[in-house]
Amino acid sequence: MSDPTPDRPVHDDGLPPGAPPPRERHGASLLLWLLLLLVVIATAWYFLGREDPQPTAPAPVQIGEPVPEESRSPVSVPPDSRDATARERAASAPRLPDRNALPLNHPAPEYPEAARRAGEEGTVVLEVEVGADGRPGEITISRRSGSRDLDRAAVDAVRGWTFEPAIRDGKPVASTVQVPVDFRIANR
Numbered sequence: 001m002s003d004p005t006p007d008r009p010v011h012d013d014g015l016p017p018g019a020p021p022p023r024e025r026h027g028a029s030l031l032l033w034l035l036l037l038l039v040v041i042a043t044a045w046y047f048l049g050r051e052d053p054q055p056t057a058p059a060p061v062q063i064g065e066p067v068p069e070e071s072r073s074p075v076s077v078p079p080d081s082r083d084a085t086a087r088e089r090a091a092s093a094p095r096l097p098d099r100n101a102l103p104l105n106h107p108a109p110e111y112p113e114a115a116r117r118a119g120e121e122g123t124v125v126l127e128v129e130v131g132a133d134g135r136p137g138e139i140t141i142s143r144r145s146g147s148r149d150l151d152r153a154a155v156d157a158v159r160g161w162t163f164e165p166a167i168r169d170g171k172p173v174a175s176t177v178q179v180p181v182d183f184r185i186a187n188r
Contacts, residue, residue, distance in 0.1 A: 101130040101166045101177045109157030109181060112149035116185060120147040124154035124181045130163045132172045142178055154181035 122145030129137035139155050158179055166175035 102164045105162045109153045112153050115149040126179045129176050131174050132165050134163045134165045150183045
C-alpha cells in the first residue's frame with residue numbers, strides 16, 4: 001500500500017508537525033454550563049426569598065363606633081396672676097422696630113471763610129459713635145473732602161448735633177453711623 005502523503009512526516013498522534021493539538025471541549029464546556037445554571041438558580045432563589053410578605057390590613061372600624069382622639073386641651077394649671085399680668089403688659093406694649101441712629105437736631109455747618117474764598121467744595125463722610133442717650137461720642141473722618149478746613153468744620157458741626165439712638169429689641173443702644181456733610185458754594 002502506498003502512503004498518500006509520502007513527503008510529509010507523520011507523528012504518532014496523526015497530526016502534521018506545527019498543527020495545534022486538538023482541544024477537549026466537551027468536558028470543560030459542560031462544567032461551565034453547569035456552573036452558570038447554578039448561579040442563575042441561586043440568584044433567583046435569593047431575590048424570591050427577599051419579597052416582603054403582604055402587609056396586613058388594619059382592623060376595620062365599624063360605622064358609628066366612636067374613635068378615641070388625642071386630647072388637645074391646654075394645661076389646666078393656671079399661671080400665677082402676677083406673671084400673667086406682666087406677660088400681658090409686655091405683649092400689649094408697642095414694640096419699636098430695630099433701626100439705626102438718626103440725626104434729630106442737625107444745624108448746617110458754617111462754611112469756612114478761607115475755603116469759600118478758595119472755592120473749595122466737597123463732601124465729608126464722618127463715622128459717628130452715637131450713645132444710647134443720643135449724644136455723639138467719638139467722631140472719625142471716613143472719607144475726606146480734599147480740604148482740611150471743610151473736614152474740620154464738618155467734625156465741629158456734628159459734635160453739636162443730637163441723635164435719636166439706635167433701637168435693638170425695643171431698647172435704645174449705642175451704635176455707629178456714617179454721616180455725610182456736603183459743602184457747596186451757593187453763589188456760583
